[in-house]
Amino acid sequence: MQRAGEQISGTGAASRYSEAVPRYTSYPTAPHFHAGVTGATFRHWLRQTGTDDDLSLYVHIPFCDRLCWFCACHTKMTQRYEPVAAFLDALLCEIRRVGAVLGGNGRVRALHFGGGSPTILRPDDVMRLGDALRAAFRFARDTEISVELDPNDMDEARFDAFTAIGMTRASLGVQDFDPRVQKAINREQTFAQTKAVVDGVRSRGVQSVNLDLLYGLPHQTLESVAATIHQALTLSPDRIALFGYAHVPWFKKHQTMIADDWLPGPEERYAQQQETARIIRAAGYEPIGLDHFARPGDPLAAAAREGRLFRNFQGYTEDACRTLIGLGPSSVSRLPQGYAQNTPATAGYERIVRDGGLATARGIALTDEDRARAWVIERLMCDFAFSGQEAIRLFGEDGARIVAEARAAGCGAGEQMLVERDGAFVVPEASRALVRTAAARFDQYLAQGGARHSMAV
Template sequence: MQRAGEQMNGTRPAERFSEAVPRYTSYPTAPHFHAGVTGEVFSRWLGEMRRGEEISLYVHIPFCDRLCWFCACHTKMTRRYEPVAEFIEALLCEIATVGRMVASRGHVRALHFGGGSPTMLKPEDVVRLGVALRTSFEFMDDAEISVELDPSDMDEARFDAFAAIGMTRASLGVQDFEPRVQQAINREQTFEQTKAVIDGVRSRGVRSVNLDLLYGLPHQTVDSVARTIREALTLSPDRIALFGYAHVPWFKKHQTMIDEAALPGPRERYAQQQEAARIICEAGYEPIGLDHFAKPGDALALAADEGRLYRNFQGYTEDACKTLIGLGPSSVSRLPQGYAQNTPATANYERTVRDGGVAVARGIAFSEEDRARGWLIERLMCDFAFSQEEVVRLFGDYGRLLVEEARDCARNDAGAGLVETDAGFVVRDEARPLVRSTAARFDQYFKRGSARHSAAV
């Protein structure tokens, strides 16, 4: 693994890490969604679903009982449960409405609870949501149900409630175990709290635990990140997500609470990422895409090995469903026809769905060129490579256009790290940390857009 500051095709990688590019959890990316995709359009798309299709569901809970300053999610802090209870009633209305549109044509392969903090819900409301979802949608017997857990919220009743709705995977936000870093991001959470939650979910049959860790946070150093990684590994997580902190205070005002002077620079961020990845891999985990790691034999590792890795708004996944339906404010649905996003304003969302409406406020319909470029970008993000033959077979003239663009990129932009082979195009090993920048070469919207993004690494 390359060390920070080493040369990469004539450029220093650390100097390119500050390049602002999308994270490519979608294509086209969210800044290019528009109001032309309405609730009526989304309803029509759902009506075109094929009978027997496997689908995924995402449920967004837009509340937290503490506001972490590093967070860029759509959420709001509340100490009172009344607004949460009102939201639950509205969410139940949306579940029923969308469920009627899908009817029995879609079979749920995967369900993900995110936020915000799903664990802020009272246990009885967790169970109510689980019952409502299974009443309105037809679940497969082996459906995966994953939940984002905040260890500070968890108690025995919540453990039991999530077990009752069939949770199979738990994802815990750790970020960093160093007290100084935790204080700087308003996320105090002890190692003992984290371990207790992992023990709690595993004792109730949860077979997969994921830990989210961050580098690039205020006061982090290579040594402090290494200590956190080693502590996290003692918990034997099945998966690790290692994200670079995205400092976007123009988008999330609460990030102004973070002292920018305490943030590591591009070269230090690179060194933190490299050291963390080295330690995780030496512990026996397989690297997955840009920023995930999994134990050998884990479903995500198997998917990566077999070329079945995908990417969506939850990150890397083995979920191959073409239809993902988002429920709750700000949630995004992906259908074969395009993306549709609910309004992020909780009050507007609640008013719309209580009246039996659909809360979609914007989105984008795919053109054939969008599909071709989206496929290529996903393959770069997942496999660091793509096949010339496959892109042409799938997309014809657009595929041939992309092959020519890739050749130009490989010839004229050595910094992109793209190399042509007999089978296709491959991102050089040393350029993999910068694969978002490589993907941006094929993003037509990025080239002509004005949206602001986070640093490449």
């Protein structure tokens, strides 16, 4: 990795940092989903699940008690619990319905609660939700259960409730500890609050703690973001996710609360990314793909070393399940046949579920070429390389076509975005921060439609 502040060489480097490309948590990406995938389609796909197929579950809670200006998630703010309670009734109904379609097939290996803020749920409702999931799906004995925690919501009863339903990993949104930055993003959260939650989950036997941090936020400087990283490291997290803030006000209107001139420019963002990554690595963490770090003994680090790293809508994971079932509004399911996404509007979701249907609103069925390109993009995002020979072995003519594309492109005169070494196509270390741009070269959908994306770095 480059030294802090060292820039990728070549003409127009700054424009490459700011190039708009997908994050590639899926391929094809969500802007290319369409209404041709319906609840009936999803039901048909679910029924093809085998008895012992491994499953992952994602449960989306679309409420927060405050709205952070930086957030691009599907969520809404509420100060009343009645809308949350009404939503939970619908969610429990969807859980029972999807479980009935599976008919006992599949075995849950991983469960992730996200949002929004899962911690907005009252402790008794956390327990109801955990009981409903275990009644509807068959869980493995060692299922990993991760929960996104908002430190502002946590109390002793919530600690106990999430522990009781089997939480094995806690993920805390930190973003930044600088008060000026926190005020600008409407996310005021002291270091003491964060530490109290880390201590609280660890005291209850939760061994894995992940911290989410952001660079590129309003009013951040190289010095201030480095200070946040040093503070976060004192909490000894097992994993760190270091994301670049995605400023997409055309997609999330509340981001207009963040003025453009508060944001660091492309070169400053790149310098922040390089410096924060350097500090984390110097503390003994291993880099995982583009934006994750883990202690050497963490399962995610082992998966990265051994070529067993994967990428999904929750980021990098060692979860190898081919079937991920999304529950709740806007959630996305990934099955061997394709992607299916629930309707994003909470009211519409509740109405469909209560009327007896599945909430699928759109998706995409995968072609053989889609699967080949998805594999190449995932390997680039996870390993910064893909084997041409393996691509051909796995995908035949489609793999051979992609290999030919990689060779023909030469990946840009002088850019060194991708080079061929001993039959593998490799993103050089100096260009790894731009791996999304390298992956985009194999995205046959990217030029279609008018989708807009966040900056490459």
